[in-house]
Amino acid sequence: MTFDLMPATRRDAMTSAGLWRDETLLDPFRRHVAAGPRKPAVIASRAEAGDTVRISYGELDALSDRLAIGLMRRGVGEGDVVAFQLPNWWQFPVLHLACLKVGAVSNPLMVIFRERELTFMLGLAETKVLVVPDRFRNVDHGAIARAVQAQLPSLAYVFVVDGEGEEAFDRLLAADITEAERATLAARRLSPDAVIELLYTSGTTGEPKGVSHTSNTMLANLVPFAERLRLGPDDVVHMPSPMAHQLGFMYGLVLPAMLGATAVLQDIFVAEEMARQITQEGATFTMGATPFLNDLADHCIRTGTRTPTLRVFVSAGAPIPRPLVAKAQDALGAAVISAWGMSENGAVTTTRLEDPQEKVTATDGCPLPGMEVRVVDVSGQPLAVGEDGMLQVRGCSNFVGYLKRPGLAQVDRDGWFDTGDIARMDADGYIRIAGRSKDIIIRGGENIPVVEVENLLFKHPAVSAVAIVGYPDSRLGERACAFVIPRAGMSFSFEDMVEYLKAQKMAMQYIPERLQVVDALPQTPSGKIQKFRLREMARDGN
Template identity: 85%
Template sequence: MTFDLTASARRDAMISSGLWRDETLLDFFRRHVAAHPEKCAVIAHRADTGAETRLTYAELDAVSDRLAIGLARLGVQDGDVVSFQLPNWWQVPVLHLACLKLGAVSNPLMAIFRERELTFMLGLAAAQVLIVPARFRNVDHRAIALNVKAQLPSLAHVVVVDGAEDEAFDRLLVADVRDEERAALAARRLSPDAVIELLYTSGTTGEPKGVSHTSNTMLANLVPFADRLHLGAGDVIHMPSPMAHQLGFMYGLVLPLMLGATAVLQDIFVAETMARQITDEGATFTMGATPFLNDLADHCLATGTKTPTLRVFVSAGAPIPRPLVAKAREALGAAIISAWGMSENGAVTTARIEDPEDKVTGTDGCPLPGMEVRVVDPAGTVLEAGEEGQLQVRGCSNFVGYLKRPGLAQMDADGWFDTGDIARMDEDGYIRIAGRSKDIIIRGGENIPVVEVENLLFKHPAVSAVAIVGYPDQRLGERACAFVIPKAGRTLSFQEMVDYLKAQQMAVQYIPERLEVVEALPQTPSGKIQKFRLREMARQSA
């Protein structure tokens, strides 16, 4: 398959500056396997069965070898996309390592996606293999995957965790490895500029975009991130965020294996369970959107639970309210660190552990080494400190393009990427996100594809016009409200809207939480809907 490749001029600059190391995760991982093979690498808990899986570095290396050969027997080759729609189970890090060993591209998919989203994403990627759970959270993922497979000739194999017979995931963990297969795997060398991850993100067009990263772009983020937060091999990293989200993938899967640390994976977020896992496993670091921080803090305060080993909680995905920081510090006894980033570049800015209160609670941090940020007006003129404008970023961890959609990357000739966010920067170079020019809603750290939802809702026979906006929510950051003008003589209830979107196979998390039926939508003289006025209306009536 074809991705936009890394420009040679950018590569030369990154290599000469030392920001790209020209290494892959496998280079780090194999050093850790050699140095401490019996150290625990992954601890994964399953909420449905209560099962716990622990894998040492040596075991993780061996089982990912077996899986790589199993995938190769299915026909997976260098550059092919392997898609997996899995919770935070032990199979995910094994799959990513196996893909790296084959030179294949890991394509993690959120568990909330249904036939509509999966058909588009797998079709665009021309994925040959899709790996799903038999069931997760009362959803029959096997049935969904088989329905999608019937529509996509390129999707040759559906593999099922907890499946039976030929489709069972365990059958890929081949035991009868042939000498020539082992030799071929050992001889492979992954290029640091090869695309290793394809992650879909929603944008203003309503069409998911396939963000592509290489080892160089991803590790260029994680190395300085770990340095800034003083993370190393002795840390135990707890991850409640889905590894099918960039936050979970980069900081719950790749980061601990890069460091030689231990990863603790939580598949369904429950604050009580998270607190217990942190305590039982001695977790020192965790990361998630504000709902995770809020609920964990509330649980610990209500029950008197202590998390004495936890040093750092990085909250990203939405600005942290000041009262939440104070509450979380009291409850957890850990440093609460703000951060901002995107799937396209990972965490771009973070506060520092040593930062004063106003930087942690009043900003979204300053750039990591190797990244630059600037705030510009619509003409591209850099603005003074304190002025709001369009946020642009440039540097080592910027992605290398959108799959088959090179024209969608808003990047100028000098490498500045338009984030679509509105921000201001203080005199010290710390930014604060003020809003978004992109038409998306961030609900609990997850982007809601507003245009796609609007387009579907517009097709409802009772709908004449529709606009969806976000409104503030203390726990999730934002929720979605749909403003609808009904057709003459027709009505639309909230439940009818929900049932209709579900029938269109829309992910439940994308469905608006509120419906406001109105006679007109505020518009500019040119007819453009004034969403800022709708946001204010939604905020006032919330």
């Protein structure tokens, strides 16, 4: 695989600055195995099966060795793509470590994908091996995988967790390993600039692209992230977000293995179960989009539950509504950290543990060391403090390109990546995301401050969740439609919305012209609202 965002000049700049350490995850992982082979590495519960598997660092190393040799026996080597469409089960981290050991590319896939999406994604990547569950949430993933395999000559193997016969995942765990095989595996050393992860964008825009990362780009994000949040080997990392999403993959799988910490994996998000796992396992850190934070806080408030060991909750994946921060801090007794990032670069900005409340509630943080952000106008010129414009990013954790789509990444000659987000920057260099560029509503030539209107509506006592999108209008170009989920047992009408926003002294032209009360908002599994689907619904009047 060759990519267009990996020129020699970038490597020279990153290594000379000490931002790329030229290690793979296996380097710190093996140090942790040697130092504490019995230390818990992964605690993974399966909600439907009702079981919990506990794996030590020594066991994780041995399992990934067996899996790596099983892959080698089937001809998998450097640059081959191994896809796994799995929930947050123990097999997930074992697969990634095994791929690193043989030099293969890990391609995590969301469990929501079906035959159409899988055929495209696996075909584009020329995937050699696919691992799926037998069944998960009443879906026969094994049958779907076999149907896809019949259409893709390059897909040589399908293995099924809880499957039977030749396709059973356990058959991929090599037995009777020879000394020659062990020697071959031990001699392999993957370049830190080799692509180790292929991750399709989660679909907030409707067009999946294969984001590609190396060990250098990924670890260059996680080292300063851990340092800023004071995370180390004594932490217990709880991950409710799918590891097939970048948030779950980087911060639920790679981060704890890099630190020598313990990962607690939740496969189906239920707030009550999340609270139980945090309390029972002594989790100190967790991370997820705003629905995870909101639901956990609501559960703790409703039941009087406390999470005494939880020290930090990083809310990322979508702008955090300001009223939610104070509620969550009171309910959880933990620091709430706002963050912003993308699959293409991981977390780029976060607030700091020592930041005042107004930074956490009013911004999405400042850049991590090694990353730069700027806000520019349509001609690429930097804007003044407080002005909304296009957010651009460059630095050590930017990805190395989109699979087989050279030139698609919007990166200029100076290395600035166009994120597609609209943001503003304050005098201290903290940014606030105002929305996606496609989310901007221009009504009669006037830009509607979508996030501000959403934040105001979120404060209404009858509103549980809200998202605002534009829909076409022949006279004004666009009008605004608010989609609202009311709180249980409460109602919310168009008249309620208008009266409330007027009482908040909002300009009349900013008040949405339509309201649609819904039971749910379309989301990716990581919690991002799919506004492109809401725009379709608003356009079609659904």
